[in-house]
Amino acid sequence: MKNRILELKKQKNALILAHYYTIPEVQDIADFVGDSLALAKAAASTNADIIVFAGVHFMAETAKILNPTKKVIIPDLNAGCSLADSCPADQLATFLQQYPDHLVLSYINCSAEVKALSDIIVTSGNALKIVQSLPEDQKIVFTPDRNLGAYINSTLQREMVLWDGACHVHDQLTADEVFKLKVKYPNAKVLAHPECKATILALADFVGSTAAMLQFTETDLTMEYIVATETGILYEMHKRNPDKIFHIVNSSETCSCNDCEYMKLNSLSKIYSALKNEEPELILDQELMEKAKLPILKMLEMS
Numbered sequence: 001m002k003n004r005i006l007e008l009k010k011q012k013n014a015l016i017l018a019h020y021y022t023i024p025e026v027q028d029i030a031d032f033v034g035d036s037l038a039l040a041k042a043a044a045s046t047n048a049d050i051i052v053f054a055g056v057h058f059m060a061e062t063a064k065i066l067n068p069t070k071k072v073i074i075p076d077l078n079a080g081c082s083l084a085d086s087c088p089a090d091q092l093a094t095f096l097q098q099y100p101d102h103l104v105l106s107y108i109n110c111s112a113e114v115k116a117l118s119d120i121i122v123t124s125g126n127a128l129k130i131v132q133s134l135p136e137d138q139k140i141v142f143t144p145d146r147n148l149g150a151y152i153n154s155t156l157q158r159e160m161v162l163w164d165g166a167c168h169v170h171d172q173l174t175a176d177e178v179f180k181l182k183v184k185y186p187n188a189k190v191l192a193h194p195e196c197k198a199t200i201l202a203l204a205d206f207v208g209s210t211a212a213m214l215q216f217t218e219t220d221l222t223m224e225y226i227v228a229t230e231t232g233i234l235y236e237m238h239k240r241n242p243d244k245i246f247h248i249v250n251s252s253e254t255c256s257c258n259d260c261e262y263m264k265l266n267s268l269s270k271i272y273s274a275l276k277n278e279e280p281e282l283i284l285d286q287e288l289m290e291k292a293k294l295p296i297l298k299m300l301e302m303s
């Protein structure tokens with residue numbers, strides 16, 4: 001399957017992008033694996049004719065918006081995102097009527113329609129830097145993630161108005177579970193994704209995007225970590241740090257509840273058939289893409 005994908009990819013001048021939460025086989029076949037920021041940058045700079053996006057729908061939308069003339073295909077159209085779904089664009093438009101003098105900052109985990117309502121897009125990799133660069137008295141509405149928004153507010157002493165959205169994978173993790181692991185592994189440092197609740201972030205030694213957490217494990221001298229994010233990241237963590245030990249924070253001992261079921265929909269056989277048939281193709285309205293592109297370009301300029 002791997003060889004067939006590689007052959008097709010060459011024939012069709014295609015680029016395979018994958019997120020760190022996808023299964024190991026998918027990460028291995030990808031030309032580039034990254035966090036949302038790095039994937040958006042890779043999509044912006046490619047000269048491939050076809051982009052196969054092994055991630056979730058909003059990530060593929062971002063790639064399409066940045067490359068409207070290229071074919072963007074998604075191995076499984078059902079690979080959505082609960083966080084993006086927690087902010088329907090029509091409800092956000094009504095909400096924003098209360099804040100006409102506010103800048104609208106949206107986390108990249110949102111639909112193209114929400115991006116079109118936003119002034120600047122941020123990722124977990126650049127959110128602090130971008131908000132910090134805005135004047136202190138700038139009024140801001142932050143969508144859709146209340147946890148990332150609250151983290152920015154407390155870190156930078158801001159008072160951004162927060163949309164009440166969350167990721168079902170990160171939001172269900174509990175500080176209790178992190179605390180139990182801390183007691184069990186007292187030498188371990190805690191790494192957390194900013195989509196986790198504030199109670200978890202308060203226990204973390206390092207908070208950052210998937211790429212930032214990976215980078216931290218490579219430069220930090222600690223040998224053991226408690227990791228509060230989606231399970232897929234462990235593959236790259238082990239690869240980069242074969243001698244280190246990682247304990248994933250799970251909300252239950254009986255299930256892998258922090259597997260993102262959307263990310264896990266990407267498989268080699270789906271990538272193969274998507275590449276072969278050049279579908280499912282992501283099609284977006286031209287006017288929507290033009291509106292959604294502006295806040296993404298603003299982010300790329302500022303990060």
Ligand code: 13P
Pocket residue numbers: 034035036037109123124125167193195208209210211
């Ligand atoms: P990163 O941008 O940190 O990779 O996060 C993406 C995501 O979907 C986290 O749930």
Ligand code: SF4
Pocket residue numbers: 056080081082083084109167168169170195230260261262263
């Ligand atoms: Fe969306 Fe959460 Fe999955 Fe990330 S982990 S893609 S935020 S549902």
